[in-house]
Amino acid sequence: xxxxxxxxxxxxxxxxxxxxxxxxxxxxxxxxxxxxxxxxxxxxxxxxxxxxxxxxxxxxxxxxxxxxxxxxxxxxxxxxxxxxxxxxxxxxxxxxxxxxxxxxxxxxxxxxxxxxxxxxxxxxxxxxxxxxxxxxxxxxxxxxxxxxxxxxxxxxxxxxxxxxxxxxxxxxxxxxxxxxxxxxxxxxxxxxxxxxxxxxxxxxxxxxxxxxxxxxxxxxxxxxxxxxxxxxxxxxxxxxxxxxxxxxxxxxxxxxxxxxxxxxxxxxxxxxxxxxxxxxxxxxxxxxxxxxxxxxxxxxxxxxxxxxxxxxxxxxxxxxxxxxxxxxxxxxxxxxxxxxxxxxxxxxxxxxxxxxxxxxxxxxxxxxxxxxxxxxxxxxxxxxxxxxxxxxxxxxxxxxxxxxxxxxxxxxxxxxxxxxxxxxxxxxxxxxxxxxxxxxxxxxxxxxxxxxxxxxxxxxxxxxxxxxxxxxxxxxxxxxxxxxxxxxxxxxxxxxxxxxxxxxxxxxxxxxxxxxxxxxxxxxxxxxxxxxxxxxxxxxxxxxxxxxxxxxxxxxxxxxxxxxxxx
Amino acid sequence: xxxxxxxxxxxxxxxxxxxxxxxxxxxxxxxxxxxxxxxxxxxxxxxxxxxxxxxxxxxxxxxxxxxxxxxxxxxxxxxxxxxxxxxxxxxxxxxxxxxxxxxxxxxxxxxxxxxxxxxxxxxxxxxxxxxxxxxxxxxxxxxxxxxxxxxxxxxxxxxxxxxxxxxxxxxxxxxxxxxxxxxxxxxxxxxxxxxxxxxxxxxxxxxxxxxxxxxxxxxxxxxxxxxxxxxxxxxxxxxxxxxxxxxxxxxxxxxxxxxxxxxxxxxxxxxxxxxxxxxxxxxxxxxxxxxxxxxxxxxxxxxxxxxxxxxxxxxxxxxxxxx
Numbered sequence: 092x093x094x095x096x097x098x099x100x101x102x103x104x105x106x107x108x109x110x111x112x113x114x115x116x117x118x119x120x121x122x123x124x125x126x127x128x129x130x131x132x133x134x135x136x137x138x139x140x141x142x143x144x145x146x147x148x149x150x151x152x153x154x155x156x157x158x159x160x161x162x163x164x165x166x167x168x169x170x171x172x173x174x175x176x177x178x179x180x181x182x183x184x185x186x187x188x189x190x191x192x193x194x195x196x197x198x199x200x201x202x203x204x205x206x207x208x209x210x211x212x213x214x215x216x217x218x219x220x221x222x223x224x225x226x227x228x229x230x231x232x233x234x235x236x237x238x239x240x241x242x243x244x245x246x247x248x249x250x251x252x253x254x255x256x257x258x259x260x261x262x263x264x265x266x267x268x269x270x271x272x273x274x275x276x277x278x279x280x281x282x283x284x285x286x287x288x289x290x291x292x293x294x295x296x297x298x299x300x301x302x303x304x305x306x307x308x309x310x311x312x313x314x315x316x317x318x319x320x321x322x323x324x325x326x327x328x329x330x331x332x333x334x335x336x337x338x339x340x341x342x343x344x345x346x347x348x349x350x351x352x353x354x355x356x357x358x359x360x361x362x363x364x365x366x367x368x369x370x371x372x373x374x375x376x377x378x379x380x381x382x383x384x385x386x387x388x389x390x391x392x393x394x395x396x397x398x399x400x401x402x403x404x405x406x407x408x409x410x411x412x413x414x415x416x417x418x419x420x421x422x423x424x425x426x427x428x429x430x431x432x433x434x435x436x437x438x439x440x441x442x443x444x445x446x447x448x449x450x451x452x453x454x455x456x457x458x459x460x461x462x463x464x465x466x467x468x469x470x471x472x473x474x475x476x477x478x479x480x481x482x483x484x485x486x487x488x489x490x491x492x493x494x495x496x497x498x499x500x501x502x503x504x505x506x507x508x509x510x511x512x513x514x515x516x517x518x519x520x521x522x523x524x525x526x527x528x529x530x531x532x533x534x535x536x537x538x539x540x541x542x543x544x545x546x547x548x549x550x551x552x553x554x555x556x557x558x559x560x561x562x563x564x565x566x567x568x569x570x571x572x573x574x575x576x577x578x579x580x581x582x583x584x585x586x587x588x589x590x591x592x593x594x595x596x597x598x599x600x601x602x603x604x605x606x607x608x609x610x611x612x613x614x615x616x617x618x619x620x621x622x623x624x625x626x627x628x629x630x631x632x633x634x635x636x637x638x639x640x641x642x643x644x645x646x647x648x649x650x651x652x653x654x655x656x657x658x
Numbered sequence: 659x660x661x662x663x664x665x666x667x668x669x670x671x672x673x674x675x676x677x678x679x680x681x682x683x684x685x686x687x688x689x690x691x692x693x694x695x696x697x698x699x700x701x702x703x704x705x706x707x708x709x710x711x712x713x714x715x716x717x718x719x720x721x722x723x724x725x726x727x728x729x730x731x732x733x734x735x736x737x738x739x740x741x742x743x744x745x746x747x748x749x750x751x752x753x754x755x756x757x758x759x760x761x762x763x764x765x766x767x768x769x770x771x772x773x774x775x776x777x778x779x780x781x782x783x784x785x786x787x788x789x790x791x792x793x794x795x796x797x798x799x800x801x802x803x804x805x806x807x808x809x810x811x812x813x814x815x816x817x818x819x820x821x822x823x824x825x826x827x828x829x830x831x832x833x834x835x836x837x838x839x840x841x842x843x844x845x846x847x848x849x850x851x852x853x854x855x856x857x858x859x860x861x862x863x864x865x866x867x868x869x870x871x872x873x874x875x876x877x878x879x880x881x882x883x884x885x886x887x888x889x890x891x892x893x894x895x896x897x898x899x900x901x902x903x904x905x906x907x908x909x910x911x912x913x914x915x916x917x918x919x920x921x922x923x924x925x926x927x928x929x930x931x932x933x934x935x936x937x938x939x940x941x942x943x944x945x946x947x948x949x950x951x952x953x954x955x956x957x958x959x960x961x962x963x964x965x966x967x968x969x970x971x972x973x974x975x976x977x978x979x980x981x
Contacts, residue, residue: 148883152874182885195880199898199973208894212885244974260884407668411661418661 095166096123097267097300098147103160105139105146116142116155118324126267129294129301131315131332133308133347135580136551139324140304144270147302148185149177164268183213186261190273192253196245202229202256203241209260228259233289250445251282255289262293269294270302275310279444279607284651287314306580308347309653312336320344336656350585352614353655357633360592361585361614372534372563372597373527388471391433391456391569391601396465398426398451425451427625428465433569433618438595438602440616440633442609442648448625450573453605457490457571458483469569486516489567493574495558499546506532506542509561518566531560535590552583559590569601576611588615609652613637621645666966670959677955678729681948682722690714691738691942712738725948734952735945739938744949748931753833754824755923755930759915761837761850766857767908774865775892775900781870789862796859805852805925812848819844822927849926853919857911864907868900875899901972909965917954 105117117139124130134140146157149169162169164184169177189195197205206225210216216224222241229237232255245253254274261269271290275283291314294301305311311318312332319329320343328341339345348354355361401422404412412419426448433439443449454460455467458474461481467474474488475481492498499508509531510524519527529539535556546554555575562570572591576584588611595602606612612619613633620630621644629642640646696708709715713724728735734744777786813821825845828838836842872878873896881891920932927933931950938946970976 150879150882178882178885178887180885181883186885187880187883189876189880189883191876194876197877197881197895197899198975200894201974208881208886208890209884212887212890246975257880260880263884407665408661411664 097126097128097165098124099161099163100143100147101161101163103143103146103162104158105142105151105155106158107155109154115324117146119160120321120324120326121160122319122326122329124268124300124302127294127298127300128317129291129303129315131311131318132302132304132321133306133311133318134321135306135347135582137323138321140321141272142324143321144187144272144302144304147268148181148187148270149174150181150187179213182209182261182266183264184266185268185270186264186266188254188257188261188269188271188274191277192250192257193245193277195257196253198245201242201244202248205256206241206260206263209263213264224263228263229256231262232256232259232293234259249282250278251286254278254282254286258286258290258293262297262299265297266299268300268302270304272304273306274303276305276307280609281444281647281651283310284653287653290314307653308336308351308581309353309655312655313653320347333656347581348655350582351610351655352585352588353610355614357614358592360589372594373530385470389432389468390435390470392466392468393429393431393452393456394466394468395428395430396426396452396455396462396467397424397428398448398455398460399424399463424625426455426462429622429625429627430465431456431620431627431630433601433603435568435601436599437618438604438616440612440619441603441605441622442607442612442619443622444607444648446624447622449605449622452622453490453571453573453603456569456603457488458485459490486512486518486565487567488569488571489562489565490571490573491555491558491562491575493577495554496546496551498558499554499561501546504543504545505549505557505561508546509542509557509564512561512565516565518564527564528560531564532557534563534594535560536586550583551579552586555579555583555587556590559587559594563594563598567600569603571603571605573605574607575604577606577608584611591615609637609649621648666963670963673959674952674955678726678948678952679722681951682725683718685944685947685951686718686721688942691944693942729952734949737938737943737946739941739943739946744945747946748934748949748953751929751931751934753835754928755916755919755932757835757837758846758849758853758923758928758930759912759919761846762853763857763908763912763915765850766854766861766911767904770858770861771865771904774862774867775869775896777862778866778869779873779892779896781866786866790866793859793862796855796862799855801852801856802921802925804855805849805922808848808852809925819848821848822925824929849922849928852926853915853922857915860907860911861904864904865900868903869896872896872899898972902969905965905968905972909961909968913958913961916957 100123101121103117103120104115107114107116120139120143122130132140132143142151142155145151147162147169149172151157157170160170164180169180196202203222203225206228207216207218207221210221210224225241226237229240234240234252234255240248245256248256258274274290275286278286287310290301293299301314303311303315315332317330318332318335319326320335320341321327322343328335328339328344335344336348339348350361352361399422402420404420408420429452431439441449441453451460455462456474458467461475469485469487472485474483474485476484499505503511506525506528509528510519513519513527514521514524525542528542532539532541537553537556537560541549546557549557559575575591576587579587591602592615594600602615604612604616616633618631619633619636620627621636621642622628623644629636629640629645636645637649640649692705692709692714696705713721716724725735732745736742737744737747740747773789777789780786809821812819823845824836824842826839826841827834827836828842829835830838836846877895877899878891881895918932919928919930920936922928923930923932924936934946935950937943938950
């Protein structure tokens with residue numbers, strides 16, 4: 092019995108029978124896991140890796156169903172077990188941690204109450220005893236001041252602390268297996284590094300086996316002993332982490348590795364993203380002469396710009412403030428006296444963790460937010476007018492946002508979305524707009540016939556191409572890219588990176604590239620500025636910053652990035 | 659928090675002031691009460707005296723400020739028709755409407771919310787489909803018709819319950835209430851049911867929509883993954899998460915029913931303020947109309963304020979100042 096695996100999954104098949112047809116989410120997956128072992132389950136979205144996890148814990152929502160196969164936990168068959176029996180296993184023998192702790196913890200219950208609910212699910216505990224155990228659970232995952240924190244609500248915690256709470260709940264009954272579904276994807280790199288290290292320690296300490304589901308090969312490499320690579324519901328390759336990542340046998344695994352910017356020379360097209368043949372972009376409208384930089388004037392500058400977000404107090408509260416009856420509303424200094432200069436054709440990377448002010452700075456560069464202080468100049472001309480209600484004065488700066496699904500109007504055909512700006516600003520006439528849109532769709536590698544479709548009819552990567560076409564159709568000189576590849580799978584990410592590299596050189600664009608992903612920035616950008624708490628702490632050529640960071644924060648940031656083993 | 663409350667009170671006072679001006683002008687526009695108050699055969703002299711007595715000869719703005727000045731002293735004037743202070747008149751009718759409304763709204767929530775949660779939890783079961791079908795009826799069938807059907811069925815045919823009136827009352831805090839006697843309850847039941855029908859449908863649908871949404875969230879998945887029973891998930895997680903829209907609608911419905919229970923009160927001859935206001939409109943009893951509409955504004959403001967406070971109690975994210 093001691094040699095028997097803790098978990099043995101054999102020929103697992105989970106289908107979703109929908110009206111549109113059968114989705115074979117998991118299609119014959121087999122693997123085994125020993126006690127205390129850490130297994131990585133890697134794949135891109137739709138590969139079935141999460142559904143495999145949910146199948147094991149018995150939480151497949153209809154119309155999904157485990158069709159066949161076997162899941163044996165310590166020799167006991169879980170498939171076909173009645174719901175009440177499964178419930179006794181969940182949280183006690185197998186538990187689960189999800190991607191976004193903001194979504195998993197109940198916002199209206201205190202942390203203590205939620206831990207107590209999870210305790211009571213399998214044990215009878217008194218209130219006082221439960222509280223003690225909750226505090227101990229929080230202490231175990233290294234939450235400072237657990238006696239006070241136990242009465243906090245989830246929103247009072249940072250993302251990393253929230254994920255620690257979720258892990259505390261998962262560890263509550265000392266389960267034999269924990270399934271972690273993208274547990275660090277929503278977190279900043281430095282927090283991710285902490286959680287990874289702590290998780291490794293806890294697992295070793297408690298002897299818990301772990302299934303670590305992730306799209307990120309590097310995090311899996313830093314925690315797992317074994318790895319299974321999934322694609323289209325099947326495991327295409329499995330083995331010890333080092334073997335799989337350094338000597339991949341399956342072309343798909345090789346392709347995944349090749350699409351990582353960290354493994355390619357900066358500026359080069361990524362191997363995996365190649366293959367899509369794109370048409371040349373439509374010709375520039377204005378004569379190139381007009382775009383020549385004015386001599387003696389810096390091309391694009393931001394001088395001592397600041398942005399403070401503050402609630403508008405309203406007349407009554409303002410009066411009360413004057414009378415000393417109310418406090419002025421709390422404000423957030425998002426960007427604090429930042430100066431930047433970008434030369435023509437340069438790509439500047441803006442790197443920082445969430446809340447560092449990088450997106451706010453990018454929006455001020457693009458003329459979306461008016462700075463409270465400071466100026467933004469392109470060719471010596473202000474991007475925003477000054478005055479009581481500042482507005483954008485140029486179309487030469489455009490933005491590509493992170494989530495194209497949120498930034499494209501869902502009720503507009505994408506052709507209309509792309510043509511809207513150029514028609515309004517007289518870049519193209521209404522009569523010629525259809526042809527213009529088709530040319531741009533071809534330039535970003537989409538079928539020109541897609542102009543009549545709506546955003547929901549596209550995949551994530553295609554939508555991002557549409558968003559790029561829409562920004563570039565405005566004939567900008569400077570493009571602010573706000574995390575344009577953050578929500579994409581690695582292979583799609585590689586394609587978009589390649590597209591940006593190509594269009595940048597063909598159109599001689601100046602890029603301000605905002606990202607939390609250091610490897611993407613290194614790949615795309617000539618120069619890098621590191622932001623921390625609204626200020627730029629370090630700035631310089633990409634190679635210099637990555638190889639010889641000066642500022643402590645930059646050093647910490649770089650050290651936190653998980654690194655892939657190299658053959 | 660205190661700042662917030664002071665701010666809200668100032669806002670409320672402002673709204674009440676605007677409301678009073680609107681009401682005063684509006685009521686002034688709908689006719690001259692003198693023609694209703696005195697017969698056409700009285701002498702011109704008496705007519706002039708009456709007009710002067712009620713101050714109706716003075717300009718509108720002067721009447722308005724006189725009215726405001728009196729209101730600040732708690733005096734809303736005397737009813738032209740009943741000859742008694744308006745405030746006293748309204749307060750004597752208010753308890754009847756209040757108990758009818760509360761019974762209807764609480765009953766609707768007590769039945770509608772669990773029914774809705776069930777329908778949202780098991781959307782494909784036969785019972786859920788039945789619940790949703792009934793709720794569509796509740797939405798689409800007019801209140802007066804349901805009232806008449808209830809009277810025909812339970813009062814005329816079955817003779818189980820009385821068709822109208824308030825029945826026996828008992829005294830509590832110096833006010834007469836029907837809900838304290840069994841006979842009062844038999845009178846209360848049909849009109850409350852009639853009033854509740856639409857709200858029941860509304861609560862059911864709201865609770866169902868909320869439950870369906872919450873059941874798909876990761877919060878519920880995570881709770882299930884921790885081994886919580888379905889009952890605990892529904893009671894501790896789902897109910898709390900769907901509470902805010904339900905409380906909002908509960909408050910709004912309570913206020914609007916309190917103010918406009920007219921149809922039901924008329925059908926069941928329930929002596930509440932709904933009937934009073936209809937009577938005072940037909941007899942152009944200005945002070946009653948003005949005071950009543952002011953009361954309605956006050957009730958809405960108060961209930962909305964209470965609803966806002968409830969939000970804060972229900973959702974910790976709305977509490978200001980992080981620890």
